[in-house]
Amino acid sequence: MDKTKARGLKEQFITFEIGTEIYGIELRDSKEIILPPEIKNVPNTGDDIIGVINLRGRVVPILNFKYILNVDTNTQSAKKNEKRIIITNIEGVLAGFVVDEMQGVINLDSDKAKTQDEEKRKEKHLKWISAEGDTLISIIDLRSVIESQKEVAYD
């Protein structure tokens, strides 16, 4: 607890790989991390939806973050057994997404954020980018992802 600065700038993030890049989300937005169960395809939806899963009796949509975040899909991660699904809860909206490999939980200081140009950041739903040593961690703006997904109508 002491390590967290009194000013509260340091927050906890969980980090993971999608494609070859490392991403992070705020720890408090994640509900749980699960091994990928069978994903049911939902017809009449777009590339942004992989399908739905049965999470202990609840039907939860799985978003295709590779598509939503514009990750280069040619660089397929070879580590198939490391895939996990992170279930998030954003203001009561449950959703999940597949990550290629989990990294861990770290404290990051948003003051040290390196931001890309505004345009690119918005388009990719990224909040800010953190540099930890040599690695760049892109922090995903989950609220922006969920909000824009709500707008999508599949009629």
Add this chain to the structure above:
Amino acid sequence: MEEKYININQENNLDLDNLDTIMELIGELLINKSRLESLELLKGESKDILSQLDRVTMELHHNIMKIRMISISNFFDKIKDKKNQLADNELKLNLYDQDVKIDRNIADKLLKPLLNYFANSLKRKDLSTVNEAEMTIRAHKEGNDIEIVIEDNWSQIELDKVDAIISEYDVDNKKDLASVTKEEKLKILFNLREDSKNLTKDLNGFLKDVTILKEELKTLNGSVKIKEYEKRISLQIIIPLTFAIAQALMVKIKEDLFAIPVEDIKETKRISKSEIKKVKDEEVIIYREQSIPLIDSYKCLNLEREADILDNQEELEILITNSEQKMAALIVDELLNQQDIVFKSMGELLQDVKNISGATIIGDGEIALILDINDII
């Protein structure tokens, strides 16, 4: 002035979230019970235990459902309150509840949109054509749905005005308007209103109000229709009684399992290829001396067929849909069993998926999507 809505449930001091959790747990209990049954391991005395379990779960479900239901007259009282609040003394308000009961959760979510519509509709009140403004709201049970009909004596539709709007905006739909029925015209108009937000020629704000109401009822799986009778409009709201357990027919489409509520099905049939006729490029079959359209489930779900079904099969599995006045025949790959399903929403992100109304979880934990027959037709 800030609008004030009274929460129906607060008065009864009942925690709906808890009730929802209990409902979900009972749903899981039911699913696990049917898993146990499907194992067919149990014999003799253990079979008795299973039937006891069956009885207890059913009773549990039944009683929880009873707790969830409230009389719709509570609901109508709120409309009266609203009328008093608006201090509208000109209005004659007739309410007929016929002692219909409705799920608290649904009543709660329905209240605000309906009161909004009510207030807006009073604003449109035009006393130049009638002596006394009168509104009638009727509720009655219709299968697993509640139908609420709202009629007033000032919302009017002039059909020639409707024609003008349709021909101006609906460029793709160049139908001969003289041959289109009134009801269909209203339907086109309604869809137009949704498509083109810039539709300026609003029928006295009526369509706008209805669109808002429709939007708000989407999360409840409800629908809104407008009907016309002697130039007067009536609004028909259909909402499910409850998110309860329903009987559904399971079907297979492209190796995938789908559920169709039994109430949407008139009959299941097997037809031979020769029974399919072509009328104006549309495939139809003759059913009870009526020609009804033949709809391919693959098309509705945007699935690709590997080969033309008519080339490979002599016979087709179809089901006749039972949706309002319109009938249609839906082709599926395989008709399976009938079973109880618990309706589950796919969440806020997937509430508007075309032709799919929700999902359910079957015995082995697999998800089956529920087809929205009203949407398909």
